[in-house]
Amino acid sequence: MTRPYRSVLYIPAANVRAMEKAQALAADAIIFDLEDAVAPAEKVAARDLLAKALQADYGGRVRIVRINGMDTEWGEGDARAFASGADAVLVPKVSRGADLDRVAALVPDTPLWAMMETAEGMLNAAEIAAHPRLQGMVMGTNDLAKELNSRFRADRLPMMAGLGLCLLAARAHGRVIVDGVFNAFKDEEGLRAECEQGRDMGFDGKTLIHPAQLAIANEVFAPSEAEVDLARRQIEAFDEAQAQGKGVAVVDGRIVENLHVEIARVTLAKAAAIAALAG
Ligand SMILES: CC(C)(COP(=O)(O)OP(=O)(O)OC[C@H]1O[C@@H](n2cnc3c(N)ncnc32)[C@H](O)[C@@H]1OP(=O)(O)O)[C@@H](O)C(=O)NCCC(=O)NCCSC(=O)C[C@H](O)C(=O)O
Numbered sequence: 001m002t003r004p005y006r007s008v009l010y011i012p013a014a015n016v017r018a019m020e021k022a023q024a025l026a027a028d029a030i031i032f033d034l035e036d037a038v039a040p041a042e043k044v045a046a047r048d049l050l051a052k053a054l055q056a057d058y059g060g061r062v063r064i065v066r067i068n069g070m071d072t073e074w075g076e077g078d079a080r081a082f083a084s085g086a087d088a089v090l091v092p093k094v095s096r097g098a099d100l101d102r103v104a105a106l107v108p109d110t111p112l113w114a115m116m117e118t119a120e121g122m123l124n125a126a127e128i129a130a131h132p133r134l135q136g137m138v139m140g141t142n143d144l145a146k147e148l149n150s151r152f153r154a155d156r157l158p159m160m161a162g163l164g165l166c167l168l169a170a171r172a173h174g175r176v177i178v179d180g181v182f183n184a185f186k187d188e189e190g191l192r193a194e195c196e197q198g199r200d201m202g203f204d205g206k207t208l209i210h211p212a213q214l215a216i217a218n219e220v221f222a223p224s225e226a227e228v229d230l231a232r233r234q235i236e237a238f239d240e241a242q243a244q245g246k247g248v249a250v251v252d253g254r255i256v257e258n259l260h261v262e263i264a265r266v267t268l269a270k271a272a273a274i275a276a277l278a279g
């Protein structure tokens with residue numbers, strides 16, 4: 001991962017006020033949504049509003065446009081309208097690699113992201129992640145729950161197979177992957193628990209629906225001070241061990257081998273990238 005994706009905020013593209021507000025929000029990335037958050041009667045107007053909004057300065061925030069599905073009357077027009085002008089185009093309800101081909105042809109120069117939110121998509125996650133134009137994957141846990149007929153549970157047990165398959169696929173092909181949304185946007189404790197679960201599983205960050213969710217996601221998906229300190233000490237201790245001709249060091253009672261040093265370097269790089277965004 002070359003840049004942080006701790007917090008990825010959805011904004012309905014029909015909401016001019018929210019799009020303006022986002023220029024100053026602490027989001028690592030923004031998904032300007034033309035799909036589910038926009039009513040059919042507003043779709044075409046939202047496309048025009050978004051084209052105008054994207055001319056503004058969003059600083060270092062990654063600008064991702066979620067288009068409508070290619071099986072809808074708006075999908076092709078959306079893809080043509082945002083073939084340039086955004087940092088990525090997010091394709092909804094991707095079920096197989098071929099679903100990305102048509103968008104890829106219409107959007108030749110902008111990276112593609114895939115919404116992972118259908119049962120078929122879970123089973124074809126590896127094929128989707130392998131698509132040469134794909135940069136990132138976004139879990140669509142609301143649509144997935146709908147397809148699976150599963151119930152909301154705080155531990156997300158019914159989601160685990162899908163989340164795990166998509167994570168494996170993303171990591172196998174070096175793609176960014178961010179977790180699904182937490183709908184109860186006033187429940188801070190619930191959001192924190194779900195962010196921590198997603199972080200511990202390996203997600204790069206979380207998609208969000210309200211600015212009030214940004215601070216928690218940014219905190220949870222960033223390396224803590226203690227993690228940064230440990231990473232530095234692990235690298236130092238391993239360097240010393242190597243200088244003495246040893247292949248293993250011990251820090252805080254735990255072994256440190258080459259692979260732990262690689263993880264420590266990733267932690268430091270992530271912390272530096274976050275600091276660079278803030279500065
Ligand atoms: C959920 C909301 C409808 C709540 O909106 P609202 O009642 O206006 O909230 P507030 O009054 O608390 O808003 C306070 C201020 O914050 C701004 N605001 C609100 N939301 C956003 C946002 N997402 N981005 C930027 N700014 C935002 C308001 O304009 C207020 O500003 P001010 O006027 O200065 O006070 C609303 O938050 C919302 O619409 N959220 C996004 C919903 C959305 O995009 N849904 C689709 C994506 S989720 C999904 O589809 C996932 C996936 O596909 C799946 O299947 O799981």
Ligand SMILES: [Mg+2]
Nearest residue numbers: 117140142143
């Ligand atoms: Mg969805």
